[in-house]
Amino acid sequence: MRTISLTAINGIPMIKAGDNLAALIAGGLEHTGLKLENGDILVVCQKVVSKAEGRVLDLREIEPSEFAKALAQRWEKDPRAVEVVLRQTNRIVRNDHGVIIVETGPGWVCANAGVDESNSLEDDRAILLPEDPDASARSLRDELRRRFGVSVAVLITDTFGRPWRDGLTEVCLGIAGMNPMLDLRGTTDLGGRELHHTVVAIADEIACAAGLLMEKAGATPAVVLRGYQYEPYEGSAKVLIRPPEADLFR
Amino acid sequence: MRTISLTAINGIPMIKAGDNLAALIAGGLEHTGLKLENGDILVVCQKVVSKAEGRVLDLREIEPSEFAKALAQRWEKDPRAVEVVLRQTNRIVRNDHGVIIVETGPGWVCANAGVDESNSLEDDRAILLPEDPDASARSLRDELRRRFGVSVAVLITDTFGRPWRDGLTEVCLGIAGMNPMLDLRGTTDLGGRELHHTVVAIADEIACAAGLLMEKAGATPAVVLRGYQYEPYEGSAKVLIRPPEADLFR
Numbered sequence: 226m227r228t229i230s231l232t233a234i235n236g237i238p239m240i241k242a243g244d245n246l247a248a249l250i251a252g253g254l255e256h257t258g259l260k261l262e263n264g265d266i267l268v269v270c271q272k273v274v275s276k277a278e279g280r281v282l283d284l285r286e287i288e289p290s291e292f293a294k295a296l297a298q299r300w301e302k303d304p305r306a307v308e309v310v311l312r313q314t315n316r317i318v319r320n321d322h323g324v325i326i327v328e329t330g331p332g333w334v335c336a337n338a339g340v341d342e343s344n345s346l347e348d349d350r351a352i353l354l355p356e357d358p359d360a361s362a363r364s365l366r367d368e369l370r371r372r373f374g375v376s377v378a379v380l381i382t383d384t385f386g387r388p389w390r391d392g393l394t395e396v397c398l399g400i401a402g403m404n405p406m407l408d409l410r411g412t413t414d415l416g417g418r419e420l421h422h423t424v425v426a427i428a429d430e431i432a433c434a435a436g437l438l439m440e441k442a443g444a445t446p447a448v449v450l451r452g453y454q455y456e457p458y459e460g461s462a463k464v465l466i467r468p469p470e471a472d473l474f475r
Numbered sequence: 476m477r478t479i480s481l482t483a484i485n486g487i488p489m490i491k492a493g494d495n496l497a498a499l500i501a502g503g504l505e506h507t508g509l510k511l512e513n514g515d516i517l518v519v520c521q522k523v524v525s526k527a528e529g530r531v532l533d534l535r536e537i538e539p540s541e542f543a544k545a546l547a548q549r550w551e552k553d554p555r556a557v558e559v560v561l562r563q564t565n566r567i568v569r570n571d572h573g574v575i576i577v578e579t580g581p582g583w584v585c586a587n588a589g590v591d592e593s594n595s596l597e598d599d600r601a602i603l604l605p606e607d608p609d610a611s612a613r614s615l616r617d618e619l620r621r622r623f624g625v626s627v628a629v630l631i632t633d634t635f636g637r638p639w640r641d642g643l644t645e646v647c648l649g650i651a652g653m654n655p656m657l658d659l660r661g662t663t664d665l666g667g668r669e670l671h672h673t674v675v676a677i678a679d680e681i682a683c684a685a686g687l688l689m690e691k692a693g694a695t696p697a698v699v700l701r702g703y704q705y706e707p708y709e710g711s712a713k714v715l716i717r718p719p720e721a722d723l724f725r
Contacts, residue, residue, distance in 0.1 A: 226482050226507055227695075229687060233477040257476055319723045326723065334639035384675070388638050388724035389584035391717040392656050392676025394683070396640065406642050425634075425686070426642025433644070433683035436675070437479060437703055445477075453687055467641040473569045473576065474638035474724045 229452040232259055233438040233445045240446075242279035247368035250447055259449060261375045266450040267365070268435035271383040271398055272341060272352060273446040274361045280353040282309055296325070306342060309351045313338035318475045329354065332466045333398065334475060335385050355381065358399025359461045366401040378402035378455065381462075382432040388474060395436035397428035397462050404458040405429075405465055426465055427455075479702035482509055483688040483695045490696075492529035497618035500697055509699060511625045516700040517615070518685035521633040521648055522591060522602060523696040524611045530603040532559055546575070556592060559601045563588035568725045579604065582716045583648065584725060585635050605631065608649025609711045616651040628652035628705065631712075632682040632689075638724060645686035647678035647712050654708040655679075655715055676715055677705075 236256025237249050250269070254261060261267070275281070289297065289304035293311055297304035300323040307325075314327040318334055329338050339354040355361045362379040369377055381399035386392075397405055405428030412423075435448035469475060486506025487499050500519070504511060511517070525531070539547065539554035543561055547554035550573040557575075564577040568584055579588050589604040605611045612629040619627055631649035636642075647655055655678030662673075685698035719725060 226509065227485070227688060228480055228482045230478055230480040231684075235477070259476065321723050322721065324723065384673075388722060389717055390646065390676065390679065390715050391721075392674050392679065392715060394676050394679050423634075424642050426640065426644050427687065429640065429642065429644050430683035430686045433680035434481075434687060436680045437677065437684060438477060465640050465642060467639055471572065471641075472638060473571050473574065 229450060231434055231438055232257065232449050232451070234259065234447040234449060235445065237273070237446055240273045240276040242276065242281065244277045246273060246277040247365050247372065250365070251369070251372055253447060254449075261369060261373050261377055261449070262451065263375050263377070264451075264455075265375070265377045266380065266403065266431060266453060266455075267369070267377050268380045268382055268431060268439075268448045268450060269362075269365065270439055270446045271339075271354060271358065271381055274355045274358070274365075274381055274399075275352050278355055278361065280355060282351045282353065284309070284349040284351055296320070306340070306351055309353070310338045310340050313340060313353060328475070331357075332463060334466070335383075339383060339385075339398075354383065354398065359401065359463070360399070362399040362401035362462075376402065376457065378457075380428060380431060380435075382435065384436070395429075395432035395439070397426075397432045397465060400428055400460060400462040402457060402459075403428075403455045404460050405462050428462060428465060479700060481684055481688055482507065482699050482701070484509065484697040484699060485695065487523070487696055490523045490526040492526065492531065494527045496523060496527040497615050497622065500615070501619070501622055503697060504699075511619060511623050511627055511699070512701065513625050513627070514701075514705075515625070515627045516630065516653070516681060516703060516705075517619070517627050518630045518632055518681060518689075518698045518700060519612075519615065520689055520696045521589075521604060521608065521631055524605045524608070524631055524649075525602050528605055528611065530605060532601045532603065534559070534599040534601055546570070556590070556601055559603070560588045560590050563590060563603060578725070581607075582713060584716070585633075589633060589635075589648075604633065604648065609651065609713070610649070612649040612651035612712075626652065626707065628707075630678060630681060630685075632685065634686070645679075645682035645689070647676075647682045647715060650678055650710060650712040652707060652709075653678075653705045654710050655712050678712060678715060 234253040237253040284305040287305040289308035293308035316328040318326040358381040366379040407425040409423040484503040487503040534555040537555040539558035543558035566578040569576040591602040608631040616629040657675040659673040
């Protein structure tokens with residue numbers, strides 16, 4: 226039988242700036258009773274990565290600009306939180322109904338620049354996306370290899386909304402050890418015809434699969450996917466960003 | 476350990492109009508050596524559902540309209556295929572770069588109205604989406620209950636592109652036996668604050684998880700997800716369509 230399995234990693238404590246995330250995940254694996262194997266894929270939610278990397282701002286230290294104040298007043302938001310979003314923003318894609326969809330510095334298109342006000346340990350905190358999620362993934366991958374002598378792939382994921390479809394789903398923001406895309410162009414279908422437009426965003430599909438086990442309250446920040454076949458590959462999750470010139474919706 | 480597993484169902488033959496899909500999936504389960512259990516979630520790709528339901532058009536019988544001919548000439552497409560897309564379309568959302576993004580009759584927003592020209596048994600065929608994917612899912616669910624005496628949920632999925640992010644992912648078009656949304660509003664995060672905007676499109680996450688095992692060449696049209704906890708629920712996948720008034724991108 227061709228089977229893949231996903232296991233929730235429990236026992237990872239609340240993360241704070243400077244924590245060694247790989248060590249805490251290793252502790253979680255032990256607590257869960259799961260031993261990493263070669264070829265496993267470790268999926269880690271962005272929030273614990275950002276916290277460990279100290280990507281947390283104290284809103285009390287943020288001085289909102291006039292524009293941030295105007296936006297906040299228009300949509301009844303916290304002007305300091307809007308200021309934090311704007312500081313992560315290269316371009317506003319759409320701003321209506323109280324929603325701010327932006328392009329972030331690295332190019333992600335998402336609401337509020339991915340800035341999160343929930344799940345911080347104290348109030349008045351905003352959590353930013355990791356500065357370089359690919360680097361965060363590589364660092365975890367390397368540290369797990371050192372610790373356990375196994376080669377795994379690592380994905381850093383976040384929960385985004387999307388146009389046209391309601392509800393949030395997980396997406397991949399950083400990757401190490403595997404290709405985020407599965408390119409089936411040139412292969413043929415069962416009728417013998419070439420498949421032309423079939424590039425599958427498997428990193429986002431893996432993110433969603435892991436999302437089924439990641440409780441939104443933050444109790445399960447990491448999941449191990451076992452049994453999914455992939456070739457080792459050094460790449461970047463940034464190929465998941467649709468190039469602006471091929472994107473009809475920004 | 477909290478683990479979920481996904482298993483590819485092999486041994487399902489090429490489907491043709493009038494086939495009893497539930498019977499062929501039952502044969503596939505036997506071939507695979509997997510016995511359905513209460514609470515399993517069966518994920519079936521749209522294409523085999525559409526074929527079994529006879530949702531296949533012979534392009535040689537399609538007379539393209541003047542508009543279809545104009546579009547086809549502008550973008551170097553088959554005017555008959557464009558005509559088929561237009562007949563499934565209520566509104567064109569965007570038409571540029573050779574891409575036609577539409578709202579279909581039931582409300583799905585997708586490229587080419589979900590009409591597929593690959594994987595048909597012969598050339599000159601176009602496969603439409605099922606007329607009522609929820610009904611298709613209910614029918615499969617009921618037939619499997621009769622056959623095996625088990626209560627499972629059934630999802631019908633397709634492969635769609637999306638704005639902002641490159642690559643295709645699986646989405647849910649039809650559902651029976653479970654709620655496509657997981658509504659976490661009113662629950663609290665680890666800091667004790669209420670989660671306000673957290674409605675997770677778990678049906679799309681399950682579709683993506685199954686997509687990891689569905690080969691694009693069509694050899695694996697069905698996957699069983701086991702171990703995912705859900706409450707029995709009678710609903711419709713149409714709640715996954717973002718209401719137009721809350722959608723900033725159409």
